[in-house]
Amino acid sequence: MIRVGPSGWAGQGLFATETIPAGTRVLPYQGERISKAESQRRKANGNNYIFRLNYAWDIDGSSLENTARYLNHSCEPNCRAEIDRETIWLVAERTIPPGEELCFNYGFDLSDYERFPCRCKARVCCGYMLAREFWGQIPQPRGEGTFSAWGEGSDRE
Numbered sequence: 001m002i003r004v005g006p007s008g009w010a011g012q013g014l015f016a017t018e019t020i021p022a023g024t025r026v027l028p029y030q031g032e033r034i035s036k037a038e039s040q041r042r043k044a045n046g047n048n049y050i051f052r053l054n055y056a057w058d059i060d061g062s063s064l065e066n067t068a069r070y071l072n073h074s075c076e077p078n079c080r081a082e083i084d085r086e087t088i089w090l091v092a093e094r095t096i097p098p099g100e101e102l103c104f105n106y107g108f109d110l111s112d113y114e115r116f117p118c119r120c121k122a123r124v125c126c127g128y129m130l131a132r133e134f135w136g137q138i139p140q141p142r143g144e145g146t147f148s149a150w151g152e153g154s155d156r157e
Helices: 036-044 132-137
Strands: 002-006 012-016 025-029 032-035 050-052 057-060 079-084 087-092 101-104
Touching: 012 101, 025 079, 032 036, 036 050, 036 057, 087 101
Parallel strands: 079 101
Antiparallel strands: 002 012, 025 087, 032 057, 050 057, 079 087
16 A cells, blocks of 8 residues: 655655555554653654654654654645554545655644754645644744745745
8 A cells, every 4th residue: 555765855755556545544653662751862862753652652663664654744744643542543634646655744842843844845834844733833934935834925836
């Protein structure tokens, strides 16, 4: 149903090899279950594959066996993350045609948001890997490269 290949905006990505109907559980985000303290330690050492599971635990998805680690961020995602007990599933938000790159919104908060610029090239993009609920709380970019998250006139397509 999916393959890893070069992304149009961020290194490697995951692509549909067949039509994926809306609501399909595409794949789980797999990895070692770690405490919040261990999660913070690993993040401080540059691990970008930590995914929040619940209030006490996170998943370290850095293992190469975790195919879901290749999903890139997008401000217009075609997948979403759903947590079902102890499993994080990546689920198709809409029908995804063969060849389309799978992506989801990483949903970062405002903490150090400027360290996480977005390169998704989406029609609507806030410029950072932020949860949509925070888009109105960041300054509007100026000049070239402005994003349509603030209305018409975007030159980012």
